[in-house]
Amino acid sequence: MEERRSFSDIDGGRLALQRRYYSPSCREFCLSCPRLSLRSLTAATCTVWLVAYGLFTLCQNSMVLSAAIFITLIGLLGYLHFVKIDQETLLIIGSLGIQMTSSYASGKESTTFIEMGKVKDVVINEAIYMQKVIYYLCILLKDPVEPQGVSQVVPVFQSAKPRLDCLIEVYRSCQEILAHQAVTSTSL
Amino acid sequence: MVLKVFFPSCCCAADSGLLIGRWIPEQNSAVILAVVHFPFIPFQVKQYLSEVQKVSQVEIVVLGTWCNNKQEKEESLGKFLEDLGTIFSHEPWLQLSKEKGSKFWTCHTLARQAGTPKEDQIILIYYDQRKAMLSQLHPPEISLDNQPGVITAPDASKLAAVFDTVAKSEVLFLTDRYDDGPIKLSHWQSEGVEASIIVELAKQASVPVCMLLTFLLSFVSGLCRSRIFKFWPLSFIWSKLSTCEQVGYRLEHLKFVFSNQKAENQTQLMRKANIFVSLLLDMALGIMLLSWLYRKNRIGQLADALIPVADHVARDPAGLKMNRALDQVLGRFFLYHIHLWISYIHLLSPFIEMILWYVGLSACLGLTVVLSILSDIIALLTFHIYCFYVYGARLYCLKIYGLSSLWRLFRGKKWNVLRQRVDSCSYDLDQLFIGTLLFTILLFLLPTTALYYLVFTLLRLLVVIVQGLIHLLVDLIDSLPLYSIGLRLCRSYRLAAGVKFRVLEQDSGRPLRLLMQINPLSYGSVIQTYRLPTYSCYPKDSWGSLCKKLFFGELIYPWKQKGDKQD
Numbered sequence: 205m206e207e208r209r210s211f212s213d214i215d216g217g218r219l220a221l222q223r224r225y226y227s228p229s230c231r232e233f234c235l236s237c238p239r240l241s242l243r244s245l246t247a248a249t250c251t252v253w254l255v256a257y258g259l260f261t262l263c264q265n266s267m268v269l270s271a272a273i274f275i276t277l278i279g280l281l282g283y284l285h286f287v288k289i290d291q292e293t294l295l296i297i298g299s300l301g302i303q304m305t306s307s308y309a310s311g312k313e314s315t316t317f318i319e320m321g322k323v324k325d326v327v328i329n330e331a332i333y334m335q336k337v338i339y340y341l342c343i344l345l346k347d348p349v350e351p352q353g354v355s356q357v358v359p360v361f362q363s364a365k366p367r368l369d370c371l372i373e374v375y376r377s378c379q380e381i382l383a384h385q386a387v388t389s390t391s392l
Numbered sequence: 393m394v395l396k397v398f399f400p401s402c403c404c405a406a407d408s409g410l411l412i413g414r415w416i417p418e419q420n421s422a423v424i425l426a427v428v429h430f431p432f433i434p435f436q437v438k439q440y441l442s443e444v445q446k447v448s449q450v451e452i453v454v455l456g457t458w459c460n461n462k463q464e465k466e467e468s469l470g471k472f473l474e475d476l477g478t479i480f481s482h483e484p485w486l487q488l489s490k491e492k493g494s495k496f497w498t499c500h501t502l503a504r505q506a507g508t509p510k511e512d513q514i515i516l517i518y519y520d521q522r523k524a525m526l527s528q529l530h531p532p533e534i535s536l537d538n539q540p541g542v543i544t545a546p547d548a549s550k551l552a553a554v555f556d557t558v559a560k561s562e563v564l565f566l567t568d569r570y571d572d573g574p575i576k577l578s579h580w581q582s583e584g585v586e587a588s589i590i591v592e593l594a595k596q597a598s599v600p601v602c603m604l605l606t607f608l609l610s611f612v613s614g615l616c617r618s619r620i621f622k623f624w625p626l627s628f629i630w631s632k633l634s635t636c637e638q639v640g641y642r643l644e645h646l647k648f649v650f651s652n653q654k655a656e657n658q659t660q661l662m663r664k665a666n667i668f669v670s671l672l673l674d675m676a677l678g679i680m681l682l683s684w685l686y687r688k689n690r691i692g693q694l695a696d697a698l699i700p701v702a703d704h705v706a707r708d709p710a711g712l713k714m715n716r717a718l719d720q721v722l723g724r725f726f727l728y729h730i731h732l733w734i735s736y737i738h739l740l741s742p743f744i745e746m747i748l749w750y751v752g753l754s755a756c757l758g759l760t761v762v763l764s765i766l767s768d769i770i771a772l773l774t775f776h777i778y779c780f781y782v783y784g785a786r787l788y789c790l791k792i793y794g795l796s797s798l799w800r801l802f803r804g805k806k807w808n809v810l811r812q813r814v815d816s817c818s819y820d821l822d823q824l825f826i827g828t829l830l831f832t833i834l835l836f837l838l839p840t841t842a843l844y845y846l847v848f849t850l851l852r853l854l855v856v857i858v859q860g861l862i863h864l865l866v867d868l869i870d871s872l873p874l875y876s877i878g879l880r881l882c883r884s885y886r887l888a889a890g891v892k893f894r895v896l897e898q899d900s901g902r903p904l905r906l907l908m909q910i911n912p913l914s915y916g917s918v919i920q921t922y923r924l925p926t927y928s929c930y931p932k933d934s935w936g937s938l939c940k941k942l943f944f945g946e947l948i949y950p951w952k953q954k955g956d957k958q959d
Contacts, residue, residue: 226895227904229394229513295893297906299394299420300515303893315892315911319550388393388513 211370213237214338219366221373229298229381233374235364236291240284240309252276285310289363296378298385302326302343304360316358320385322346324354326378328371339368341375394513395501396421397486398554398908400521403427403458404490406578410476411456411486412441414557419550422455422486423557425521425564426579434479436574450560456486477502496899514903517893520910521580523885524558525565527910528658530889530921551891605650613643638764638866639757645671662922665875670924674758674869681762682755694748722844726780733776760866767862774855781852782947788845789945791834798831849942873922877915884912 205225213219222234256272288309295303301319308314324344331338340359347355361371398413398421406427413424428437441452457473477485484501491498499514529552565581567573630636645667655661684690740747755762771778800806801824806817819827879886888910896905913921941948 226898230515230895230904232895295895297515297893297904300396300893300906305892317890317892317911321550385394 209373211366214333214336214365214367219364219370221366221370223373223377229384231296231377231381233294233377234291235293235361235366235370237289237364239290240288245280249276281310284308285312292361292364294360294374296381298381299389304358306363318343318345318358323382326375326382328368328375329357338365339371340365341371393420394515395484396515396517397488397499398423398517398519399488400424400426400580401518401907402521402580402582403578404518406458406460407462408459408473409457409578410437410454410480411458411488412452413455414450414452414561415455415482416550416553416557419553421550421554423554424455425452425558425561426577426582427458428454429576429578432575434476438480440575444561444564447563448560450557452561452564453482454480455482456488459487459489461489461491495897496902496905499903515906516903517906517908518896519554519908520885521558521565523910524555525562525580526883527555527885527888529555530887530913530917555888602650602652606647606652609643609647609650613647616640616643633768634863635761635764635768638760641870642671642674642758642760662873662876663924666873666922666924669875669878670870670872671758673874674760675756677759677869678755678757678762681759682752685752685755722840726783729776729779760869763862763866767859767866770855770859770862774851777848777851777855781848784841784845784848785945785947788841791838791841792945795831795834795838798827798834801827802831845945867926871924871926873919873924876918876922880912880915880918885910887913887918889913889917 207223209221209223211219211221217238219238220236222236224232224234226232252272252275256268259268260266285308289306290309291305291307293303293305293307295305297303299320301317302323303315303317305313305315322345324346326341326343328339329342331340340361342360343358344354345356345358347353396419403424403426407429409427409429410432411424412426412428413422415422437454441454444452457476459473473487487498487500487502489498497516499516501514529549564577565579566585567575567577568585569576569578569582570584649664649668649671655664751765752762754765797807800814801819804816804819805814807813808815876887890911892909892911894907894909896907898905938948
């Protein structure tokens with residue numbers, strides 16, 4: 205079962221949340237970030253090339269122009285491969301664990317899987333981010349030493365940064381699965 | 393309760409039979425290792441499983457039945473498989489079946505105890521058996537107890553148990569379908585056991601080679617440790633030369649790699665492999681340098697270039713001519729020192745080419761040795777700069793202390809050594825008079841001494857920075873785990889940071905299907921985990937304390953080696 209809705213992130217950009225229900229204990233949330241805009245790309249390239257041309261007229265060395273082209277290409281490739289995240293996915297499988305995937309604009313995917321035994325809870329936290337106060341969803345991990353303590357806080361959807369309405373949807377679904385899993389694990 | 397079934401993806405096309413594997417009750421999961429095909433005698437199957445259990449220390453049992461209906465649905469086979477459940481009793485009994493042309497499987501569990509069997513929710517997880525067997529999870533699980541195959545800690549990673557099971561059941565995968573045994577299995581190696589001729593030959597050849605090399609190395613290290621090198625001047629020189637440290641370090645490495653003992657665990661094996669590859673690369677780079685250096689009489693050119701450079705450095709350090717009119721006493725002292733140094737270099741000049749030729753031969757020991765020799769040569773050639781720095785620093789230090797003490801006298805205060813603080817003190821008139829006079833003299837001579845100190849310190853720092861860069865390069869070659877990086881590049885499933893799941897096509901009413909893949913370790917973590925330890929340590933002083941020492945004229949020793957006596 206698939207559903208698609210659009211939300212906005214903390215800066216006002218458009219985000220698309222796609223929910224897939226595979227089974228009562230397995231759900232996936234896929235958040236798509238706004239794509240790289242042609243306008244900003246053109247602006248950046250033009251600035252770099254104008255500066256390079258200015259330097260060329262000063263020192264009459266054509267190496268400056270080749271260097272500028274090289275820098276632009278390498279910079280763009282690096283940005284697409286290491287910085288620009290296209291989609292962030294949260295897959296929650298009751299009794300197995302929670303998996304977070306970030307896919308970059310160049311196609312690279314980086315995945316983290318946290319086993320259910322280590323997950324204490326999924327909560328919405330508030331944080332001070334620059335001059336704003338934002339909400340973010342995070343996973344609390346159990347502390348092996350202290351049973352009531354929290355050893356680590358893992359934030360989810362770090363680069364998409366959705367607003368509270370989107371987070372509440374995801375939070376509700378996660379809590380349903382965690383509750384269901386807690387019930388089935390204690391019933392045996 | 394959710395039941396997780398880990399099914400090897402290589403058995404998806406196997407014929408019908410029995411499923412054997414391990415049942416982990418704490419996690420309610422069944423790890424299937426192989427499929428036993430018909431015809432079989434149940435007694436023989438039980439015997440075989442108990443043998444395998446004894447060797448591998450993993451509790452392998454019959455978990456259920458697998459039915460692959462290649463033709464139309466066979467009713468008789470289905471009934472036969474159900475009856476098998478009574479022969480091999482296991483709780484819960486799994487029944488997996490696949491229809492022809494359909495991707496989706498039917499899974500049932502039968503629980504005979506506790507009255508009505510309730511239908512568990514089943515999750516089917518496909519895994520690649522070969523990759524799971526060969527991969528190693530990071531960070532490695534430390535078992536609290538020495539019993540293998542037993543999960544001791546209650547919060548031990550669940551997936552580590554799956555990997556552990558597959559890795560330990562290696563003996564099960566050694567029979568393939570060409571063996572004439574009573575049991576016919578299907579697993580990842582059932583098409584034929586994988587082996588490599590080169591690896592087997594290397595294993596056979598390694599034993600005598602290791603023995604020979606261990607003998608030679610023990611002979612060499614015995615020679616190095618003999619009594620003649622322990623006398624005072626020689627032992628002092630050896631401790632100061634970085635070449636000896638590097639050669640000793642490489643000798644330790646060689647002894648470790650070629651020792652007669654097998655590596656006990658995975659980390660030791662990786663360390664041996666890393667050291668071996670690092671040594672090979674070192675020697676390869678050294679020999680390349682050797683072949684480049686000895687062509688076209690480059691040694692002669694190097695020797696011809698060296699003497700004027702040394703001369704120039706000796707006469708005008710940093711291009712600043714020492715003005716005799718400004719400071720006759722200091723200038724004359726330093727000039728005499730330089731004169732001695734120049735005559736020493738001129739004495740050596742006929743022999744430099746020969747020395748360089750023989751020293752260059754040591755490049756076959758490795759690039760790191762050549763770099764250490766270069767660093768030592770720089771230290772020797774600039775020894776006079778070091779001496780000047782010490783003289784300048786001591787003089788400046790004395791001047792600063794004198795000035796600070798006389799400044800306190802000027803204000804009528806005194807340093808109380810007992811209380812470690814400044815106290816007021818009443819001086820006599822003649823004490824005050826002489827003190828003020830001396831203060832004035834020292835103050836007006838301060839710019840000259842400060843200038844000398846500044847020049848020599850800068851030169852010394854330059855030499856230290858050059859030596860430091862060379863040591864950094866040597867450290868890089870020494871400590872980079874090249875084998876691990878190569879493994880991460882070519883066989884990324886061997887170094888696993890964890891797993892990742894992909895949800896396959898679903899059908900309502902059928903169990904959830906997932907594909908489990910190995911998530912490889914990132915390059916940063918590979919380097920951090922497998923870095924080889926090096927012998928040098930980095931400066932302990934922070935920038936603030938360094939500047940403070942420079943201002944007060946205290947001597948700085950930025951690159952102190954481990955094991956050096958603290959001065």
